[in-house]
Amino acid sequence: xxxxxxxxxxxxxxxxGSVGMIAVGRRRARRAPYLEPPVTRPPEAPRPVVVAPExxxxxxxxPVVVAPExxxxPVVVAPKPRFRDRLGKARSQFAGxxxxxxxxxxxxxxxxxxxxxxLILADVGIGTTTAILDDLRARVKSEGITTPQELIAxxxxxxxxxxxxxxxxxxxxxxxTNVWLFVGVNGVGKTTTxxxxxRRFNEAGTPVVMxxxxxxxxxxxxxLELWSKRVGADLVRGNEGxxxxxxxxxxVQRAAAKNVTLVLADTAGRLHxxxxxxxxxxxxxxxxxxxxxxxxEVLLVIDATTGQNGLVQAKQFGEAVGVSGVVLTKxxxxxxxxxVLAIEKELGVPIKLVGLGETADDLVDFDPHEFVDxxxxx
Amino acid sequence: xxxxxxxxxxxxxxxLRGRGRLSDEDVDEVLREIRVALLEADVNLTVVxxxxxxxKEQCVGEDLSQSLSPAQQVIKIVHQELVGILGGxxxxxxxxxxxxxxxxxAGLQGSGKTTAxxxxxxxxxxxxxxxxxxxxxxxxxxxxxxxxxxxxQASVSVFSEPTDPVAVAAAGIAEARRVxRDVVIVDTAGRLSxxxxxxxxxxxxxxxxxxxxxxxxIDAMTGQDAVATAEAFHSTLALDAVxxxxxxxxxxxxxxxxxKEVVGKPIAFASIGxxxxxxxxxxxxxxxxxxxxxxxxxxxxxxxxxxxxxxAAADAATKLMEGRLTxxxxxxxxQALKKMGPLQNIIGMxxxxxxxxxxxxxxxxxxxxxxxxxxxxxxxEREDPSLINASRRTRIASGSGVSSSDVSNxxxxxxxxxxxxxxxxxxxxxxxxxxxxxxKGGRVTAPR
Numbered sequence: 001x002x003x004x005x006x007x008x009x010x011x012x013x014x015x016x017g018s019v020g021m022i023a024v025g026r027r028r029a030r031r032a033p034y035l036e037p038p039v040t041r042p043p044e045a046p047r048p049v050v051v052a053p054e055x056x057x058x059x060x061x062x063p064v065v066v067a068p069e070x071x072x073x074p075v076v077v078a079p080k081p082r083f084r085d086r087l088g089k090a091r092s093q094f095a096g097x098x099x100x101x102x103x104x105x106x107x108x109x110x111x112x113x114x115x116x117x118x119l120i121l122a123d124v125g126i127g128t129t130t131a132i133l134d135d136l137r138a139r140v141k142s143e144g145i146t147t148p149q150e151l152i153a154x155x156x157x158x159x160x161x162x163x164x165x166x167x168x169x170x171x172x173x174x175x176x177t178n179v180w181l182f183v184g185v186n187g188v189g190k191t192t193t194x195x196x197x198x199r200r201f202n203e204a205g206t207p208v209v210m211x212x213x214x215x216x217x218x219x220x221x222x223x224l225e226l227w228s229k230r231v232g233a234d235l236v237r238g239n240e241g242x243x244x245x246x247x248x249x250x251x252v253q254r255a256a257a258k259n260v261t262l263v264l265a266d267t268a269g270r271l272h273x274x275x276x277x278x279x280x281x282x283x284x285x286x287x288x289x290x291x292x293x294x295x296x297e298v299l300l301v302i303d304a305t306t307g308q309n310g311l312v313q314a315k316q317f318g319e320a321v322g323v324s325g326v327v328l329t330k331x332x333x334x335x336x337x338x339x340v341l342a343i344e345k346e347l348g349v350p351i352k353l354v355g356l357g358e359t360a361d362d363l364v365d366f367d368p369h370e371f372v373d374x375x376x377x378x
Numbered sequence: 379x380x381x382x383x384x385x386x387x388x389x390x391x392x393x394l395r396g397r398g399r400l401s402d403e404d405v406d407e408v409l410r411e412i413r414v415a416l417l418e419a420d421v422n423l424t425v426v427x428x429x430x431x432x433x434k435e436q437c438v439g440e441d442l443s444q445s446l447s448p449a450q451q452v453i454k455i456v457h458q459e460l461v462g463i464l465g466g467x468x469x470x471x472x473x474x475x476x477x478x479x480x481x482x483x484a485g486l487q488g489s490g491k492t493t494a495x496x497x498x499x500x501x502x503x504x505x506x507x508x509x510x511x512x513x514x515x516x517x518x519x520x521x522x523x524x525x526x527x528x529x530x531q532a533s534v535s536v537f538s539e540p541t542d543p544v545a546v547a548a549a550g551i552a553e554a555r556r557v558x559r560d561v562v563i564v565d566t567a568g569r570l571s572x573x574x575x576x577x578x579x580x581x582x583x584x585x586x587x588x589x590x591x592x593x594x595x596i597d598a599m600t601g602q603d604a605v606a607t608a609e610a611f612h613s614t615l616a617l618d619a620v621x622x623x624x625x626x627x628x629x630x631x632x633x634x635x636x637x638k639e640v641v642g643k644p645i646a647f648a649s650i651g652x653x654x655x656x657x658x659x660x661x662x663x664x665x666x667x668x669x670x671x672x673x674x675x676x677x678x679x680x681x682x683x684x685x686x687x688x689x690a691a692a693d694a695a696t697k698l699m700e701g702r703l704t705x706x707x708x709x710x711x712x713q714a715l716k717k718m719g720p721l722q723n724i725i726g727m728x729x730x731x732x733x734x735x736x737x738x739x740x741x742x743x744x745x746x747x748x749x750x751x752x753x754x755x756x757x758x759e760r761e762d763p764s765l766i767n768a769s770r771r772t773r774i775a776s777g778s779g780v781s782s783s784d785v786s787n788x789x790x791x792x793x794x795x796x797x798x799x800x801x802x803x804x805x806x807x808x809x810x811x812x813x814x815x816x817x818k819g820g821r822v823t824a825p826r
Binding site for chain 1: 414417418420423487488489490518519521524526528531570571572599600604606607623624626627628629630633652
């Protein structure tokens with residue numbers, strides 16, 4: 001079965017390729033076949049270097065993090081700053097539509113159009129929007145909703161319910177070296193998120209080790225190193241072009257030696273369509289699972305400006321390395337990040353953290369009520 | 379994940395088959411599908427509204443020509459409209475009469491400015507220019523470091539100093555004059571369009587360097603927000619064009635269309651990979667096909683051109699269609715194909731490929747196995763597979779590390795494929811002779 005498909009595909013491609021070439025090739029002078037090397041990153045390279053802080057390793061009895069129960073438990077309750085204030089800066093458009101709806105005396109076609117447009121403009125996506133509004137229509141009928149005020153209240157309740165009471169805690173297991181992998185496409189803010197999260201743990205008195213396993217992007221390790229110094233975390237880094245798995249492995253070893261229970265592992269941004277790079281990510285995860293390491297969170301970082309492609313990203317990364325939660329970054333801009341609604345509704349991956357600004361304190365726990373409230377409030 | 383527009387249309391038009399003219403209701407239904415397809419491609423809602431209105435005007439009452447089915451006709455109209463929006467004037471760089479020509483890059487955080495700067499520098503170098511990169515992103519940790527590394531890769535020198543962004547940018551221009559560079563590319567920090575302070579800063583940078591070109595870098599995966607962002611940057615900086623980054627993913631890139639339509643500035647460049655060379659002038663027509671989910675035949679052909687030897691491929695295709703393709707030819711073609719990248723990506727570029735085929739996971743390991751089996755055959759066996767008897771089969775199997783049933787399976791499938799291609803090839807040949815390109819039983823390819 002598999003073989004036949006491969007053969008057919010090859011044959012079709014062959015045909016397309018050659019037919020196309022005959023068409024094009026006749027026009028152009030024949031040129032020597034030029035072979036681009038395949039898109040792979042350089043494989044193995046020198047072993048990672050451990051950037052050691054001055055302190056002698058593992059001699060002094062460090063305060064051992066005592067874990068009473070061997071159960072996953074949520075950690076570090078974030079102070080809850082300004083979710084609404086930050087979102088507030090840019091909420092005008094959505095709120096404008098809601099205002100339109102509320103200004104009418106009854107619910108008519110224009111009402112539904114307004115709601116649909118508001119949701120679509122928030123990047124919720126046409127599929128999820130239609131599903132939400134269909135549910136709402138049914139509710140209007142069955143519950144006899146007649147005023148726009150009731151309608152908006154019902155929609156808010158629906159959206160909050162769609163986000164549900166998923167488990168949004170970040171998991172730390174006792175007795176192992178926890179590894180939190182941060183994954184995502186290029187430029188969504190993985191490194192920055194780790195820096196901010198490191199600050200949060202540092203302030204809570206929990207030491208972390210940062211693993212600069214983005215060995216591809218130029219100066220990514222330097223970027224994380226600056227963050228690690230800023231927040232006083234240990235950093236393990238490799239050489240540019242080195243093996244990211246080795247970096248994570250060394251970070252786990254180092255954390256274990258120092259009795260640190262958590263490793264925050266940065267990975268290179270990669271498009272989910274790049275097969276080789278997704279394979280590389282799978283390997284990083286496998287390596288991170290080696291004793292005493294245990295991957296307790298795989299956090300997909302998504303930029304709030306991301307459109308419908310976010311859903312595909314979540315799906316592909318989920319299939320490759322099992323995403324356990326979403327970090328929604330850059331929500332302080334004009335973008336609404338509505339795609340996370342679709343991600344949570346369709347794929348059941350909970351949003352766990354939200355980035356609301358540039359400073360280290362601007363990473364907060366996600367709260368469905370606040371998210372929906374902030375969306376609606378005029 | 380999304381159905382292509384042509385798939386959606388197929389469903390509607392099977393019901394309408396046989397009609398020469400579309401009624402108003404038919405058109406409305408089709409327009410709804412267009413709307414959904416565009417929204418799924420992240421085209422901005424206001425742009426979609428305007429767009430469907432224009433398409434409707436053209437569709438209503440249009441006589442549907444004999445040669446095209448109604449579906450094809452509508453897709454053609456939509457495609458033309460899209461190209462119309464995306465295309466128009468393409469940006470041509472005119473160099474300043476008093477060098478250096480200054481290019482300013484701006485955008486949101488993480489849109490890919492620094493990478494785009496280096497790629498652009500490389501592009502200018504290829505045009506025979508001597509660019510200088512100026513790192514004015516002093517905000518993100520190690521941003522300048524990143525630019526330095528990339529600059530080195532592109533063999534372009536990088537200027538920066540830890541003062542303040544406006545001063546760095548101005549000093550960069552002076553430096554370029556001093557060392558005689560004729561193009562300066564200024565990389566700035568990522569900023570949100572509603573951050574008044576930072577928007578003011580980039581305005582001051584712009585005033586200080588007086589750029590000849592101001593490019594906004596936009597991530598191809600951006601959603602509805604692209605328009606708001608572009609408008610905000612345009613009102614602050616007076617943009618000249620847009621650079622679309624990360625187009626090598628599977629995002630449809632409707633943001634590009636929206637920005638062009640709303641801000642009226644063309645997309646000058648597109649970044650299509652992680653290597654510095656993966657960057658080129660933007661092709662509107664290909665983008666139109668992509669937004670419609672119609673595959674990207676042109677890119678495919680270009681890739682094929684690089685990987686294939688034209689004569690050998692033509693030869694193999696002829697053999698294939700006549701049913702005389704040998705394992706040797708097949709092996710050779712497979713090698714060439716592998717150079718084009720992962721199979722899955724290539725299939726994605728094919729228009730009109732059935733969904734079942736598109737979603738099949740093709741493991742490159744599977745291909746390696748086939749290869750191993752073929753390589754286990756003697757030249758005579760490859761020429762004439764009927765030679766292969768039980769003992770030869772066992773030999774091939776042990777030589778290639780598979781079971782002997784795997785070998786017979788491959789032989790059987792290969793024969794089947796030849797049979798299939800023979801019938802199909804005859805049709806394809808006729809079409810080719812007529813100058814149209816079609817595959818897979820009359821599915822629609824990108825209209826030219």
